[in-house]
Amino acid sequence: MMHNTMTFKGYHGSVEISPDDDILFGQVLFISPLINYEAETAKGLEKAFQDAVNDYLTDCAQQDVTPEKPCKGSLNIRLGHDLHLAASVAAFQASMSTNDFIKRAVQKSVGS
Structure with missing residues (x-):
């Protein structure tokens, strides 16, 4: 396929x-x-x-219902303990939130 x-x-x-x-x-x-x-x-x-x-x-x-938009903007992910801890430490060392750190990593990966 x-x-x-x-x-x-x-x-x-x-x-x-x-x-x-x-x-x-x-x-x-x-x-x-x-x-x-x-x-x-x-x-x-x-x-x-x-x-x-x-x-x-x-x-x-x-039906007076708001249509769903693709990808509402929030995402729950399971990183596992070790990766979550490593991301949190790296974010702290970069003086940013873990959310912003992960967002930046994804932006870099997808080129936006």
């Missing part, structure tokens, strides 16, 4: 191929509602993804 992504209105969708079924499919990523789509062509999949996002936003508006 091949993985890739598309973006529309701030939402990200996966692109997967099922050679056995001769179909493209995916789902909206990084939100809790399960939203799937499929098509036979790349252009069709892009439209199906956009339609799925638009349908989700319309449903939320009709």
Whole structure:
């Protein structure tokens, strides 16, 4: 299976191929509602993804519910004791919070 992504209105969708079924499919990523789509062509999949996002936003508006945004901005991670301690010591030595230290490390890793 091949993985890739598309973006529309701030939402990200996966692109997967099922050679056995001769179909493209995916789902909206990084939100809790399960939203799937499929098509036979790349252009069709892009439209199906956009339609799925638009349908989700319309449903939320009709139900007077705030749509989920991908990745709300807070994250609970399990580092293990030794790594957590090492990060806390390094953050203290750099005169910064552990949160800021980890945020900087992630920013450096993803290039933003």
